[in-house]
Amino acid sequence: MAIRCTNLILLTIIASISSALRPNMIIFLADDVGYGDLKSYGHPTQEWGPIDDLAEEGMKFTSLYSTSSLCSPSRAALLTGRLPIRIGVYGKLMNFYLQSPNGLPKDEITLPEILRDVGYATGMVGKWHLGINDYTPMSGVHLPHYHGFDWVGTNLPYTNVWECDETKRHMDAPDPFNCFMYNNETIIQQPFSHQHLTKTFVDEVSTFIKQQTEKDKPFFLYLSFVHNHVAMFTGKDTKFTSRRGIYGAGIRELSWGVGEIMKKIKSLGIDNNTLIFFTSDNGGHIELCSEGGNNGILKGGKANYYEGGIRVPGILRWPGQISAGTINSNIVSQMDTFTTFVNLAGGKAPSDRVIDGRDITQQIFGSLKLKNETKTEKRILFFYCNDMLFAVRYGSYKVHFYTMPVKSKEEYTDTCGEGGFPSTMYFNCLYCPSDCVIKHDPPLIFNVDADPGEEYQLDPALHKLLLLEVKYLLEKHNSGWIKGEDLLSAYNQPSQPCCDSSKPSCSCNYP
Incomplete structure (x- = not known):
C-alpha cells in the first residue's frame, strides 16, 4: 500500500510539472560523436567543456541508444518516435543522398509539428539529412520547413562530407556538387565555407531564443551541429586546438557552441524553465583513424551494430527539476525524446500509428533522482x-x-x-x-x-x-507489422541541388 501511495504521489508531481511549466525545449544533436569522445564520458585527454558542464548539472545516460548507426535513419526516428523501418527510411543507399528524390514522408507526424500545434515556436539550424528535392533540382519539398519547423535558419540539407575539406589535408578544393548550404529553402553557398559555420548557428539561434522570450512564448529548438562529421574543421572565429589534434579541436568547437547558447539562456532569465537534451546521432567513425570518433570501451562504431555504433552520449538538464550529477543507467532510446517532450508540453502523441518511443518522465523525475545507479530495466530495443x-x-x-x-x-x-x-x-x-x-x-x-x-x-x-x-x-x-515503403533505394540525377543550372560547376559563392 505504501509503494502504491508513493507512486500516486510521484505521478501527481510529474503531471503538475508537465502541465504548469511547459518548458522551452532544446535538442543539441552532435554528428558522429562517440560514446567515449567527451571528458565527462571518460576520455583521458579531451579538454573539459560546456557539454561536460551539462552532465555535471543534470542527468547523464549510460545506456542511451540511437535507433541506427547511420545518419538519416537515426534522425528520422528521433523526430518521429518511430523505428526507421516503419517510416520507410531504409534501402540500398542506406542514407538520403544528393540525388534521392525521397525524404521524410509528409504523413509522418514530427515532434515540432505536435509542439507547434500546442503553442510552441519551432526552430531549426544545422544538418538535416532527411531529404531535399523530389524530381527537380530546386523543389525543396523535403526540407525542414515542411516538417513542422516554422523558422529555419542556416542549414545543410545534405551533410558535411570528405569532399568538403577546405584544409587541403585531403582535397585540393571542395567539390561544389557535394557541398552546399541553405538558409531555409534557398541555397546561399555552393560550395559552403566552414569558417564561420558554428558561429552562424550560434548567432541565429540566440536571436530566435531572444525573440520568443520577448513574446513570452515557449519554444522548441533543434540545433543539429556539423561537428564531428568529416570534413574536420574549426572556424576562424574559434580556432580551437586540442591535445587530440583536429578531431579534439572539433569537439571543443562543438562544446563552445553549446556553451554560447547556454550563456544566452541564462542571460535571458529562462534557464530554470528550459529543458536541454544533448546527444549524438550515432557512434564514432572508427575507420577514419585520428579523424574519427572514440567509442570508449565499446566495440565497433558507425555503420555497425555493436555497442560502439549505437550506444551514444546523452545528457538531460533542467535546473530545479532534474537533480545535478544524476546517473541514469536504464535502457533508453532516443525515440523516447519524442513521447517525453510531447507529454511535457501538454500535447498528445498520435494514436493512429505505432509510436516506439516511451514517456520516461517517471524515470527522470522519480526513482532516478538518486545519484547512484539503478537496476537495469528489462526492456527490449530493436x-x-x-x-x-x-x-x-x-x-x-x-x-x-x-x-x-x-x-x-x-x-x-x-x-x-x-x-x-x-x-x-x-x-x-x-x-x-x-x-x-x-x-x-x-x-x-x-x-x-x-x-x-x-x-x-x-x-x-x-x-x-x-x-x-x-x-x-x-x-x-x-504481429500486425506494417513496413514502410523503401525510400532509400531511389536515385534520380536531376534531384541534385544546383544554385545555377547554367553553370556546369554549380558554383555560386554569393557575397
Whole structure:
C-alpha cells in the first residue's frame, strides 16, 4: 500500500510539472560523436567543456541508444518516435543522398509539428539529412520547413562530407556538387565555407531564443551541429586546438557552441524553465583513424551494430527539476525524446500509428533522482540495418542475429598513416545485405552490463530461457507489422541541388 501511495504521489508531481511549466525545449544533436569522445564520458585527454558542464548539472545516460548507426535513419526516428523501418527510411543507399528524390514522408507526424500545434515556436539550424528535392533540382519539398519547423535558419540539407575539406589535408578544393548550404529553402553557398559555420548557428539561434522570450512564448529548438562529421574543421572565429589534434579541436568547437547558447539562456532569465537534451546521432567513425570518433570501451562504431555504433552520449538538464550529477543507467532510446517532450508540453502523441518511443518522465523525475545507479530495466530495443533485424538489447543482454566484422586498430595500418592520418574515406563494412555481413544461428549473446565491450560471448545452450523470451517478444513485435515503403533505394540525377543550372560547376559563392 505504501509503494502504491508513493507512486500516486510521484505521478501527481510529474503531471503538475508537465502541465504548469511547459518548458522551452532544446535538442543539441552532435554528428558522429562517440560514446567515449567527451571528458565527462571518460576520455583521458579531451579538454573539459560546456557539454561536460551539462552532465555535471543534470542527468547523464549510460545506456542511451540511437535507433541506427547511420545518419538519416537515426534522425528520422528521433523526430518521429518511430523505428526507421516503419517510416520507410531504409534501402540500398542506406542514407538520403544528393540525388534521392525521397525524404521524410509528409504523413509522418514530427515532434515540432505536435509542439507547434500546442503553442510552441519551432526552430531549426544545422544538418538535416532527411531529404531535399523530389524530381527537380530546386523543389525543396523535403526540407525542414515542411516538417513542422516554422523558422529555419542556416542549414545543410545534405551533410558535411570528405569532399568538403577546405584544409587541403585531403582535397585540393571542395567539390561544389557535394557541398552546399541553405538558409531555409534557398541555397546561399555552393560550395559552403566552414569558417564561420558554428558561429552562424550560434548567432541565429540566440536571436530566435531572444525573440520568443520577448513574446513570452515557449519554444522548441533543434540545433543539429556539423561537428564531428568529416570534413574536420574549426572556424576562424574559434580556432580551437586540442591535445587530440583536429578531431579534439572539433569537439571543443562543438562544446563552445553549446556553451554560447547556454550563456544566452541564462542571460535571458529562462534557464530554470528550459529543458536541454544533448546527444549524438550515432557512434564514432572508427575507420577514419585520428579523424574519427572514440567509442570508449565499446566495440565497433558507425555503420555497425555493436555497442560502439549505437550506444551514444546523452545528457538531460533542467535546473530545479532534474537533480545535478544524476546517473541514469536504464535502457533508453532516443525515440523516447519524442513521447517525453510531447507529454511535457501538454500535447498528445498520435494514436493512429505505432509510436516506439516511451514517456520516461517517471524515470527522470522519480526513482532516478538518486545519484547512484539503478537496476537495469528489462526492456527490449530493436536495431535494424536496412530492413534486416541485426540485434536487440534486452535487459542486461545484447543478442546479435547478424554482425559486421570489426578490425583492430593495428589492422588499419593500410588506411591510417603517420599519427593516425586517414588516407581515404572508408568503411570496413557498410551495406546490408552484403558479403561482409555475418549471420549467426544461434545468435551471439553478450551481457553488456557486465561486458559493455562485447568481448566475451555467452553460451546459447546456457541461455535458452533468454532466447525464448526474445523470440516471444520478436513475434509480438512482428504481429500486425506494417513496413514502410523503401525510400532509400531511389536515385534520380536531376534531384541534385544546383544554385545555377547554367553553370556546369554549380558554383555560386554569393557575397
